[in-house]
Amino acid sequence: MTENIDSNAVHEATAAALGFYFQSQFALLTLISQTNSEAAVAVERLDDVELKVDGQSLLYQLKHSIQSNPPAVTLASVAFWKTIKVWIDALPLVSLPDTTFHLVSVGKVPADSPLAALCNLTSDRNALLLAMEEEAERVATQRANAEKAGTKLPHAARASGCDAFLKLAPSVRLSLMRRVIIQQRSVTIGQIPDELAKWLHLIPRHLRQQAAERLLQWWDQQVVFGLCDRRQRVIQRSEMEQQISSIIADLEEGALVAEFASFTHPENYEPDGMLTRQIELVHGKPSDIAKAIRAQWRAKEQRSSWINSNPKMRSTIAGYDSLLTERWFDRHSQMVEDCADLEPAQVEAKGLELLRWSHELAPNQVEPIAHGWSAHYYVQGTYQVLAIDLHVGWHADYLKLLKD
Incomplete structure (x- = not known):
């Protein structure tokens, strides 16, 4: 309470x-x-x-x-x-x-x-x-x-x-x-939501609830944008019809939708302390932490949304986690070898490079979770989710340093 x-x-x-x-x-x-x-x-x-x-x-x-x-x-x-x-x-x-x-x-x-x-x-x-x-x-x-x-x-x-x-x-x-x-x-x-689903006659009955939730997410964003003068206050029915058509196409193709690309975390959001501890080991800057928190929140919410809509997504998500971990391991293991004779400050610098790779390059270098997926936040944020669980890390000796 x-x-x-x-x-x-x-x-x-x-x-x-x-x-x-x-x-x-x-x-x-x-x-x-x-x-x-x-x-x-x-x-x-x-x-x-x-x-x-x-x-x-x-x-x-x-x-x-x-x-x-x-x-x-x-x-x-x-x-x-x-x-x-x-x-x-x-x-x-x-x-x-x-x-x-x-x-x-x-x-x-x-x-x-x-x-x-x-x-x-x-x-x-x-x-x-x-x-x-x-x-x-x-x-x-x-x-x-x-x-x-x-x-x-x-x-x-x-x-x-x-x-x-x-x-x-x-x-x-x-x-x-x-x-x-x-x-x-x-x-x-x-x-x-149930009443809204009843109007979605063109969508198969078993998909109407999911489509209604998708439509509501889009709609709420348009209303907020209107109140913030980021778009006209008036919303045309033709805009809604176009969005419904887009949702139908996505559902028919089984496409994954980047639902959180335009959202950021609440002001009072506090991520797991392990996220910041991992970044502090490599002397990450405040901007590195801010990007990590934003991406981790988006990825966490996206994973939850996918699983709630389709429990079978658990296996897809777990498989992609394994792929991301493998791509990280290839770089981290090589970094560990390169750091064998380096000073502590140099080791930290190498770790910071790896962290920034997960932010800047990994979304383009690792294949997407599904065909047509292009939102960078999922790769960026999932690496932070994995870092919280110590499945990946940025410092060469992160497991030893964080063993407590």
């Missing part, structure tokens, strides 16, 4: 992280369900998720929950009034006749709630409007009375939404609410 961290704070941070991750995955699920190839989505622009299709804008406010019994959506819900405030703020930026507003909730709407009218876009909204006006005015009145009495103002979380709603002209209130729909009992983040 983590010490000195409030458990409620950890829970809230987890929920927030999953909430954002849910936005990304829900955007993909929304886009793949469209039939128009011109459809496009954006995350965290006008709303949590924004879908453009057939000249229409669909704005989605997502209310995810990790609770086993998620809260219902009612007229007193903070989530509902916060959503209303977000949409009112967005009104100057959209064409109301061409926009629909979707509140997507894992929780349900009680059958007797006035909000039940929002579960069907064609339902009459007049009774709902009256109920919303009464609730907003009740909140405003209670806050005004508390202010006069000098007591704490109630309904702080809902106040801005209620106030913004009351400031709208009655005709705008009706126009807005006619464009609102609630999608209740939404899928949760844990269910999205």
